[in-house]
Amino acid sequence: MRLSPYFIPVVLGLSLGVGAPVATTPASAQVAIGIGISVPIAPPPIPVYAQPPIPGPGYIWTPGYWAWGDAGYYWVPGTWVEPPSVGLLWTPPYWGYVGGVYGFHAGYWGPTVGFYGGVNYGFGYGGFGFDGGYWRGGNFMYNRSVTNISNTRITNVYNRRVVNVRPGGAAFNGPGGTRARATAAQLAAARSARQEATAAQLRNRDAARGDPRLAATANRGRPAVAATARPGEFNGRDAVAARAAGRGADRSPAVRQDAVRSAQARVRTGEAANAQARAGVTPNHGAAAQARTDHASARGQTQSAQGQARAAANRQAAEARANNARTQGQAHARAGQDRAAANRQAAQARTENARTQGQAHARAGQDRAAANRQAAQARAENARTQGRAHARASQDRAAANRQAAQARADRAQARAQARTARAPTQHAQPRMAQQHMQQRTQPRMAQQPRAPQQRMAAPSQHAAPHVAAPQQRGGGGGHPNAGGGGGREQRR
Numbered sequence: 099m100r101l102s103p104y105f106i107p108v109v110l111g112l113s114l115g116v117g118a119p120v121a122t123t124p125a126s127a128q129v130a131i132g133i134g135i136s137v138p139i140a141p142p143p144i145p146v147y148a149q150p151p152i153p154g155p156g157y158i159w160t161p162g163y164w165a166w167g168d169a170g171y172y173w174v175p176g177t178w179v180e181p182p183s184v185g186l187l188w189t190p191p192y193w194g195y196v197g198g199v200y201g202f203h204a205g206y207w208g209p210t211v212g213f214y215g216g217v218n219y220g221f222g223y224g225g226f227g228f229d230g231g232y233w234r235g236g237n238f239m240y241n242r243s244v245t246n247i248s249n250t251r252i253t254n255v256y257n258r259r260v261v262n263v264r265p266g267g268a269a270f271n272g273p274g275g276t277r278a279r280a281t282a283a284q285l286a287a288a289r290s291a292r293q294e295a296t297a298a299q300l301r302n303r304d305a306a307r308g309d310p311r312l313a314a315t316a317n318r319g320r321p322a323v324a325a326t327a328r329p330g331e332f333n334g335r336d337a338v339a340a341r342a343a344g345r346g347a348d349r350s351p352a353v354r355q356d357a358v359r360s361a362q363a364r365v366r367t368g369e370a371a372n373a374q375a376r377a378g379v380t381p382n383h384g385a386a387a388q389a390r391t392d393h394a395s396a397r398g399q400t401q402s403a404q405g406q407a408r409a410a411a412n413r414q415a416a417e418a419r420a421n422n423a424r425t426q427g428q429a430h431a432r433a434g435q436d437r438a439a440a441n442r443q444a445a446q447a448r449t450e451n452a453r454t455q456g457q458a459h460a461r462a463g464q465d466r467a468a469a470n471r472q473a474a475q476a477r478a479e480n481a482r483t484q485g486r487a488h489a490r491a492s493q494d495r496a497a498a499n500r501q502a503a504q505a506r507a508d509r510a511q512a513r514a515q516a517r518t519a520r521a522p523t524q525h526a527q528p529r530m531a532q533q534h535m536q537q538r539t540q541p542r543m544a545q546q547p548r549a550p551q552q553r554m555a556a557p558s559q560h561a562a563p564h565v566a567a568p569q570q571r572g573g574g575g576g577h578p579n580a581g582g583g584g585g586r587e588q589r590r
Contacts, residue, residue: 136199139351139361141171141269142314143344147324149221150336151249152178160188161219164269167307170358171314173321174306177329182207182293185233190214195272206294212287216278220265229260266344302329315355319347
């Protein structure tokens, strides 16, 4: 197969620092990350995973990324590494879309963090800069809100809230990926003095390339080892598996064998063209034409595969939308049924509540009526009791009044008797004297001689009243002046 000139300027440009994927030859382990070839298909999205605990003070987190190898894309797990020297920070690698291919931009160490495509690697690498910590003198200060430093005693810490803590999203910059653009300061950081990846980082990358579990076609964008506490240690207890693949990983060509094989063919063609360009070999026109034909055929196959992939993706998306619509329709129907059932239950509850309230009101009315009847009966009984009490009181007052009247009558009678008893004492002597004079002046009657005791009693003017009075009443006889006549004359 003849060489295609299409790949020559791309590879030359990448070798000048524009960025390229990791080389797949053994010699590439001895060179800096970023020298290699470009890839015609995009990498899968960044998987979602947790950060393992820090091994000890002085380590800096370097996030995981997708690299290109013999089996296509493979995942290089994130890991804690010691920086080459104090004061240096890590700028992660990224893939950039340029001229129809995806070139790999290598990561590097420098005094400031440069541009890494706006890719959200998480744990302080949210797309711009680094929020996981900073250098203060000879000590690295760790931000506890984004770094897992709970397992060891580190005193040089601070806490600052960060928005993008969890990794995820597109792994490349360009159409369909991130749209970030490098600032002047970030471009200056890329051009300034910098150091490439350390030996521990290269060891971590080489171990990942040789692990079949980390190939994108095998893990479908969800690697079995997404991060590790120490470089290259993928089977220890601190090795962390991805929680989920990045969104859209199942539709990525990088996880399909056919798309990867087509991309590998194009990469091999580009490698051959780059080798001939470095050797100074000038292809003849026939060979160039054949190369162009082969390249066009490869491009056609790639485009056809991409078209088929897009069609399949569109069909899957349409099917997903239809399923989503059906699911939403079913959800709406269930929600409507639930609302109708809830409304019926609410109406039934209101009816039951109204019935209960009506029964309660009826019972309350009955209770009030019974209470009113009892109160009226109590009032009537009280009135009757009070009437009887008043009648008894009136009878008692009448009896008392009669007794008082009787007592007054008795007292009046007693006083009258007392006066009557005192009256003969005052008039006894005049009446007896008068009777004695009358007896002396009137002629005596032969048939009624006077008893001697009367003549003897008449002169007794000093006799006691209670003794003289009966003699006057009993001694009158048939005398016209007998009785109390003399008394009446004396009173006159």
